[in-house]
Amino acid sequence: MSALPAKPGLRHSVSEWYSNNHQLSETAQHERHVSNVIRQEGRSLRNETNCQTTWDERDTSRRLRDRTWDVARCKEALEACAQKVDQEMEALTLTKEQTEQALAATAVPLEVSSECLTLRDGRRGYELVVDPVDEQLKREVELIEKVQQVLQQHIDKSFEQLCVLQEARHQLTADLQNKMDALDIDMSCLSLTIKSPQISLKTNPTRIPSGSSTPQEWIQFSQYNMANAQEAMQVSYQMREEMSLTRAQLQNELDTQRRAAEFALRKRNHHEEQARDELEWQIKNTEDEMAEMESDIQGLDADLQAKTASLKLAHTRLENRTNRPGMDLCRDEVQHGLVNEIHQLEATNTALKQKLSEAQLSCPLRCSHSSLLILGTGF
Structure with missing residues (x-):
């Protein structure tokens, strides 16, 4: 027995069919809308x-161009400031070298003045006097030592200022290098396009890197470095002016003191030459007087010898007349004349001997004084 066909599903009415079609149409139309x-x-x-x-x-590119322009201008300002710092360092170094040369130039005058004082200490006797030359030479030595101390202080200060300038130059160099690196990076970013092969997606590119600064901090940092360099250059300029002025003033003082010492030395030499000429004149007169005294001593001695012979003659005559016999032994005028002659000759001999003794005693004194005069002339 054959099976019966299955019953169809739920059947709808025509109106439901139209309604369903209409709904589908509206739904499709809504979906299309x-x-x-x-x-x-x-x-x-x-x-x-x-x-x-x-x-x-485009706005980012514009901002990059503006930023590169700002960085380039700042870089140019840093380069100009660094160049000025280099020039100031060269100028200060030159001034420092000139001051060192001025300091070295004081060594010889100091040695000369000290040697002059040492040599003058070798004077003997009454020539070892404290005269204006000694005073001027000592002042010159003290002044040179003071000048050396002042110049050395300026040299030390200039060296310290060179270190300050070097540090400022280092800060400018570091800032300038950062600006150059940043400029290269921004220029590289500006050259990138959507077709560049170097572009790619990055992990968290919007993060804020550590050590980031604000635009105000960025410009203030460079301004601070340049202001610091400007201040160091101003101090260096004032120091150079002060060193140049000090060198000129000290050189004037040294020249003035040198001329004063030379004048005192020339004046002292003139006085010594006058004293030497006076002593030489005294020596000549003393030697002439000594020669005359020697001649007079010889004359006195000759007269004494002659008077002794006359005395012998008178003694002999008087003694021989004592041998007259008897009444002829008369104390006549001859007798009285011989006695008076003997007394006169004895008095004369006594006077001659006394004067000869005085003359002989004065000769050693004159010789001694003449020796002192010769020593006084420095011969």
Whole structure:
């Protein structure tokens, strides 16, 4: 027995069929409308995002160009400041070398003045006097030592200032190198496009790197470095002016003192030459007087010898007349004359001997004084 066909499913009415078809049509129409709206919104969004992306890219490029211009201007300012620092360092180094040369130039005058004092200490006797030459030479030595101390202080200060300038130059160099690196990076970023092969997605590119600074801090940092360098250069300039002025003033003082010492020495030499001429004149007169005294001593001695012979004659005559006999032994005028002659000759001999003794005693004194005069002339 064959099986009966299965019963069809739930049957719908014609109205339900129309209603279902109408619903399907409305649903399809709604879906198409929604799709159309989405498509229109998508197209609008694409247009807006394309415009926004293009604008953002161009705005970013503009900002990069502005930033590179700012960095380039700042780099130029740093380079100009660094160049001025280099020039100031060269000028200060030159001034320092000139001051060192001035300090070295005082060594010989100091040795000369000290040697002069040492040599003058070798004077003997009454020539070892404290005269104006000694005073001027001692003042010159003290002044040179003071000048050396002042110049050395300036040299030390200039060396310290060179270190300050070097540190400022180092800060400028570091800042300048950072500006150059940043400029290279920004220029590289400016050259990138969407077709560049170097571009790629990065992990968290919007993060804020550690050590980041604000634009105000960025410009203030460079301004501080340049201001610090300007201040160091100003101090260096004032120091150079002060060193040049001090060198000129000290040189004038040294020249003035040198001329004063030379004048005192010339004046002293003139006085010594006058004293020497006076002593030489005294020596000549003393020697002449000694020669005359020697001649007079010889004359006195000759007269004494002659008077002794006359005395012998008178003694002999008087003694021989004592041998007269008898009444002829008369104390006549001859007798009285011989006695008076003997007394006169004895008095004369006594006077001659006394004067000869005085003359002989005065000769050693004159010789001694003449020796002192000769020593006084320095011969």
